[in-house]
Amino acid sequence: xxxxxxxxxxxxxxxxxxxxxxxxxxxxxxxxxxxxxxxxxxxxxxxxxxxxxxxxxxxxxxxxxxxxxxxxxxxxxxxxxxxxxxxxxxxxxxxxxxxxxxxxxxxxxxxxxxxxxxxxxxxxxxxxxxxxxxxxxxxxxxxxxxxxxxxxxxxxxxxxxxxxxxxxxxxxxxxxxxxxxxxxxxxxxxxxx
Amino acid sequence: xxxxxxxxxxxxxxxxxxxxxxxxxxxxxxxxxxxxxxxxxxxxxxxxxxxxxxxxxxxxxxxxxxxxxxxxxxxxxxxxxxxxxxxxxxxxxxxxxxxxxxxxxxxxxxxxxxxxxxxxxxxxxxxxxxxxxxxxxxxxxxxxxxxxxxxxxxxxxxxxxxxxxxxxxxxxxxxxxxxxxxxxxxxxxxxxxxxxxxxxxxxxxxxxxxxxxxxxxxxxxxxxxxxxxxxxxxxxxxxxxxxxxxxxxxxxxxxxxxxxxxxxxxxxxxxxxxxxxxxxxxxxxxxxxxxxxxxxxxxxxxxxxxxxxxxxxxxxxxxxxxxxxxxxxxxxxxxxxxxxxxxxxxxxxxxxxxxxxxxxxxxxxxxxxxxxxxxxxxxxxxxxxxxxxxxxxxxxxxxxxxxxxxxxxxxxxxxxxxxxxxxxxxxxxxxxxxxxxxxxxxxxxxxxxxxxxxxxxxxxxxxxxxxxxxxxxxxxxxxxxxxxxxxxxxxxxxxxxxxxxxxxxxxxxxxxxxxxxxxxxxxxxxxxxxxxxxxxxxxxxxxxxxxxxxxxxxxxxxxxxxxxxxxxxxx
Numbered sequence: 001x002x003x004x005x006x007x008x009x010x011x012x013x014x015x016x017x018x019x020x021x022x023x024x025x026x027x028x029x030x031x032x033x034x035x036x037x038x039x040x041x042x043x044x045x046x047x048x049x050x051x052x053x054x055x056x057x058x059x060x061x062x063x064x065x066x067x068x069x070x071x072x073x074x075x076x077x078x079x080x081x082x083x084x085x086x087x088x089x090x091x092x093x094x095x096x097x098x099x100x101x102x103x104x105x106x107x108x109x110x111x112x113x114x115x116x117x118x119x120x121x122x123x124x125x126x127x128x129x130x131x132x133x134x135x136x137x138x139x140x141x142x143x144x145x146x147x148x149x150x151x152x153x154x155x156x157x158x159x160x161x162x163x164x165x166x167x168x169x170x171x172x173x174x175x176x177x178x179x180x181x182x183x184x185x186x187x188x189x190x191x192x193x
Numbered sequence: 194x195x196x197x198x199x200x201x202x203x204x205x206x207x208x209x210x211x212x213x214x215x216x217x218x219x220x221x222x223x224x225x226x227x228x229x230x231x232x233x234x235x236x237x238x239x240x241x242x243x244x245x246x247x248x249x250x251x252x253x254x255x256x257x258x259x260x261x262x263x264x265x266x267x268x269x270x271x272x273x274x275x276x277x278x279x280x281x282x283x284x285x286x287x288x289x290x291x292x293x294x295x296x297x298x299x300x301x302x303x304x305x306x307x308x309x310x311x312x313x314x315x316x317x318x319x320x321x322x323x324x325x326x327x328x329x330x331x332x333x334x335x336x337x338x339x340x341x342x343x344x345x346x347x348x349x350x351x352x353x354x355x356x357x358x359x360x361x362x363x364x365x366x367x368x369x370x371x372x373x374x375x376x377x378x379x380x381x382x383x384x385x386x387x388x389x390x391x392x393x394x395x396x397x398x399x400x401x402x403x404x405x406x407x408x409x410x411x412x413x414x415x416x417x418x419x420x421x422x423x424x425x426x427x428x429x430x431x432x433x434x435x436x437x438x439x440x441x442x443x444x445x446x447x448x449x450x451x452x453x454x455x456x457x458x459x460x461x462x463x464x465x466x467x468x469x470x471x472x473x474x475x476x477x478x479x480x481x482x483x484x485x486x487x488x489x490x491x492x493x494x495x496x497x498x499x500x501x502x503x504x505x506x507x508x509x510x511x512x513x514x515x516x517x518x519x520x521x522x523x524x525x526x527x528x529x530x531x532x533x534x535x536x537x538x539x540x541x542x543x544x545x546x547x548x549x550x551x552x553x554x555x556x557x558x559x560x561x562x563x564x565x566x567x568x569x570x571x572x573x574x575x576x577x578x579x580x581x582x583x584x585x586x587x588x589x590x591x592x593x594x595x596x597x598x599x600x601x602x603x604x605x606x607x608x609x610x611x612x613x614x615x616x617x618x619x620x621x622x623x624x625x626x627x628x629x630x631x632x633x634x635x636x637x638x639x640x641x642x643x644x645x646x647x648x649x650x651x652x653x654x655x656x657x658x659x660x661x662x663x664x665x666x667x668x669x670x671x672x673x674x675x676x677x678x679x680x681x682x683x684x685x686x687x688x689x690x691x692x693x694x695x696x697x698x699x700x701x702x703x704x705x706x707x708x709x710x711x712x713x714x715x716x717x718x719x720x721x722x723x724x725x726x727x728x729x730x731x732x733x734x735x736x737x738x739x740x741x742x743x744x745x746x747x748x749x750x751x752x753x754x755x756x757x758x759x760x761x762x763x764x
Contacts, residue, residue: 022311036421037425
């Protein structure tokens, strides 16, 4: 890194701040990655591939708790954004760390689920359903971890008093991670046809 | 990585651009012009590797079983590895970095009148990931078992199981390199789109953006919308190879056709991803050297939208003989033939631009015109292949091979030379030698046709692709056909020889060429209004735009060009 920041423009011909526009395009590209995986999964499921009946083995309770945890974390990140809009750095810092905490709870429940399944022999190579299950929920969990790390970095920045707009950007990203889970939950836990 | 866009934010704009030290200027730059050079030079080095591979396997085809000078003996497995990586390198590590990432980086901020990309550090990161991907690919040639040899399309089960491909780590590193490369271009693409949307000079409306910028941005959007499923597919293929999942293996309930769908859902838009930047660059060059306004700016733009949209619904024409439902094939025949309509319309617009112009045959113009001619042959032969009845015979023959080299060679190589010769004065502040440039042009364009025209006839004669020695096939081992193969190979060697002239011209002109003025071609777009080469930060005062980029030979003006940033005279 150079000692001073690189040149960067403050122009906004569209009226949308550059950071937000970039975040939206990033999420657009992510939609196609998750969309590709979801489409493959649904096609296999509709073809009646053997093994997909294992969807009944996933714990709806654990999945539902995780959905609740993740949705609550979206609320706390919104509160962090609302606080920083008012310039309340301490409150925003606090809510960011609440969000990180919810992310951690989500990961712990996920780990508990993974462990249980692996003990019962449902590893990633067991059949195609479990391959998709670990690939897609694993990719989603990586996104959760990535979001948590970035939130932690941002929280210290805003406490020092700069880069306030990043709270909004990580919020947009966090909502996306939530939304992906909203698709994964019915596919892997509820749908059992 | 995906979080980088969120963390990199606008920094303080400094009016005084202090000199950076060597490390920060050339090794870890955030200046879009230096990053562009990194992409272009990396791409050119990869082009040399790709060309060398082509030389080795063409020599094997012309003189089977003999020692190839400067290479050695080409065995069957090695032959597969050479053709596979020739294709992979030329598309992913030459066409993409040079045309989109390289020239996109160079011209977008200059042409829209901005001082840099909006995310300079993201830009640097995307080059670094790209460099790692190139190194991973090169590394894959040297692991045990050698480089991957399952063709650039990488169909499973050949690519997914080591007992079939015989290149255990070669195939995995290949997948890894391709996936890294995609990530790099996704990050770069986000930067390109956001820059063009947000950082345009005041006064530059949507219809004042040069076609070259428009098309690079469209290409990036096409790439973004098509590559996602293949990234997912690459992850699945990698897990099939390394963990033992069976996404693409029928033995475990998987489906090898799924990979073909994922690959070609990306692979066909990819043709337009690399085509559009070249078409855009050519549009800018022909207007400058024909001294005429681009015929039908909006038509050209809308045909590109139509092409981009249609390119998502033609992919299965690569799979007519893969066992897809014939009723589905009918649908894809219709869409495939449809896509030639907007492209033909665009071609006519370009030809109409040339009509009645005062054409100067400078080197960039020669490249641009030869692109139109050669791509026309590639496009017309594509209509044959799009018809499923004919494709059953032509599929995987040299006819297909000649067809896509008549599209990809003009796009990649001719487009690259057009862009380099056109922007060289701006990039390095010196003019290239015209005479050497013209010798190099003819020395490339004539042998190019001598290589690939004969291959159409080999394909019609039934010569199948991906066979390392035709002596094993009595029908194909005749003297007549062998003579054609030798002729094509000899033409390739001639063409490669003429590239030495380009390399000489490139480096000698860079240091000893005639000093270039700000606007050597008398062009309108913003990059020609500033010194050559542009300083760090590009514009001394950021420009304001008053008109479109193609106001050449405007009636009632003394000068035959009208720079975009020149204020209108008060009446």
